[in-house]
Amino acid sequence: MKVKVLLFANLRERIGTSAELVDIPDSASTVAGLRMHLMRRGGAWQEALADMKVVRVAVNQDMAGANAPLNAGDEVAFFPPVTGG
């Protein structure tokens, strides 16, 4: 199934893309599964998503934990802790 992966701020810069449609196996249909799937690409993906202390995840624009389930067409965003205000 396909999900839309979005990247923001330093993750977007390190990985070099802001959005990508990613095909993941049904067995990887959680946030943690998607993260592992992306990290297996190696390189910047592996490095940028390695330390989840500095990565937050939102599914369909709501904050989500590692165990959050994913469905086809979901929008999954990875970004660093926020620094607005």
Add this chain to the structure above:
Amino acid sequence: MKIAVQAEDFDLSTEVIEISMNTRTGAVASFVGVVRDVAMTLEHYPGMTENAIKKIVEEARTRWQILDLAVIHRYGELQPGDQIVLVAIASSHRGDAFAACQFIMDYLKTQAPFWKKEHHPDGPRWVNALEADDEAAARWRGLKQPQRLLKS
């Protein structure tokens, strides 16, 4: 009620007048965040940012009497001295207006998806999240441990 995420600047007086129309209004508290000495680029997550601010505002409305309010947060290129964020609260009494204003600012800093990239003379640098901001937000929840968004 006004919630806006915009590149354009805002005018404090105009916003305060707009939210002070209700005749029960007895207090208006406002906060304006300003860029210090380093230019910056503010990135956000269109859609989610607006929704996150709406949720923070809804939470504030359950805690305090708010007759009207304005929350404006800018994004894009900002120079030293530029205004970044406005929170203005109209209430019948100052206690509610002050508290709601501070609550919304504390939550904005930890819950709304914005990221600051500062442009220093030696190159650009993403601003790191501050634990002090987490603690400021956690205060309102009575949490012992600071918590930035949801742990994964």
